[in-house]
Amino acid sequence: MKLQPRDAVGFLTRPDPRVPGILIYGADAMRVAERRAKLVAAHTGPNADSEMRLTRMPGADLRRDAAAALDAIKAVGFFPGPRALVIDEATDAATDALKAALAEWAEGDALIVATAGQLTPGSKLRKLFEGDKRAYCLAVYDDPPGRDEIEAMLRAEGLTGLPTEAMRDLVALAQSIEPGDFRQTVTRIALYKLDDPQPLTPEEIAMLAPQSAEAEIDDILNAIADGRIADLAPILARLAAQGAQPVSILIGAARHFRVLHALVSDPRGPAQAIGALRPPVFGPRRDRLLRQAQAWSVDRVELALRDITATDLALRSSTRAPTRALAERALIRLARLARRG
Numbered sequence: 001m002k003l004q005p006r007d008a009v010g011f012l013t014r015p016d017p018r019v020p021g022i023l024i025y026g027a028d029a030m031r032v033a034e035r036r037a038k039l040v041a042a043h044t045g046p047n048a049d050s051e052m053r054l055t056r057m058p059g060a061d062l063r064r065d066a067a068a069a070l071d072a073i074k075a076v077g078f079f080p081g082p083r084a085l086v087i088d089e090a091t092d093a094a095t096d097a098l099k100a101a102l103a104e105w106a107e108g109d110a111l112i113v114a115t116a117g118q119l120t121p122g123s124k125l126r127k128l129f130e131g132d133k134r135a136y137c138l139a140v141y142d143d144p145p146g147r148d149e150i151e152a153m154l155r156a157e158g159l160t161g162l163p164t165e166a167m168r169d170l171v172a173l174a175q176s177i178e179p180g181d182f183r184q185t186v187t188r189i190a191l192y193k194l195d196d197p198q199p200l201t202p203e204e205i206a207m208l209a210p211q212s213a214e215a216e217i218d219d220i221l222n223a224i225a226d227g228r229i230a231d232l233a234p235i236l237a238r239l240a241a242q243g244a245q246p247v248s249i250l251i252g253a254a255r256h257f258r259v260l261h262a263l264v265s266d267p268r269g270p271a272q273a274i275g276a277l278r279p280p281v282f283g284p285r286r287d288r289l290l291r292q293a294q295a296w297s298v299d300r301v302e303l304a305l306r307d308i309t310a311t312d313l314a315l316r317s318s319t320r321a322p323t324r325a326l327a328e329r330a331l332i333r334l335a336r337l338a339r340r341g
Contacts, residue, residue, distance in 0.1 A: 250311055254312065
């Protein structure tokens with residue numbers, strides 16, 4: 001049977017002893033492993049490994065020894081208690097062996113927990129568990145973690161009682177990066193805040209969050225939008241030394257000003273509109289964008305976008321003018337627009 005995501009939390013934390021097995025599959029191997037670990041711990045308890053009530057085997061072993069799974073679920077251990085058989089990286093080649101084990105399973109036998117990567121609807125292994133009236137099949141989707149999942153991650157790392165602003169930024173961060181990167185970020189935050197009694201701040205989240213490739217030109221974009229003309233030349237020189245191309249800077253500027261346009265043109269006002277941005281923004285970047293949007297008008301943002309587009313076309317044309325000079329002059333014009341007020 002298919003186990004719906006809304007019902008999965010209950011089963012993973014309180015597994016039904018009448019269920020013979022479950023297939024957990026999905027593209028995100030870390031998420032699959034987390035659900036497997038939670039289920040096994042809930043079913044067998046904390047000492048299953050030391051008491052030899054937990055058996056692990058690669059899915060490839062079932063191709064060579066089809067009876068291995070059946071033998072493992074029927075084996076009686078020296079220590080009493082619930083047992084589990086974990087089969088990692090199962091493929092369609094393991095279908096026949098698992099079909100025989102599910103058919104022979106009786107209450108009291110080891111729980112079968114099979115994991116797999118992404119499986120198509122035509123997968124024999126997936127069809128086996130979906131078609132079995134007693135077993136479960138759980139698909140783990142590569143969606144951003146929701147607030148409940150984020151709070152569970154934080155509790156597991158010992159982070160509780162976060163301020164509203166910090167929780168808001170963590171939810172926004174989870175929407176903008178890969179789930180695996182987000183989990184690593186939560187672990188990094190937990191290590192950073194170890195033995196620190198002060199509450200987590202949005203600034204700390206921004207500092208510890210993964211930096212995207214576009215972050216390298218954030219300084220120049222903020223200098224432009226803030227009207228800091230004197231800062232443009234040194235930042236441009238640093239970017240040129242790092243190999244940044246003028247076209248890349250113009251592309252980043254166009255993206256930045258389109259975001260500003262969305263904020264300043266929204267009838268609800270920038271403070272309300274910023275919460276609807278996708279991907280979401282958080283931390284100091286959110287505050288800077290909001291401050292910039294309150295300083296720019298719709299007319300000036302549209303004028304800036306036209307100038308950016310014209311400069312971008314000139315850079316991509318066969319002009320013999322120095323591209324860096326063209327880009328620098330355009331950026332200075334944009335910064336002057338910010339100072340018009």
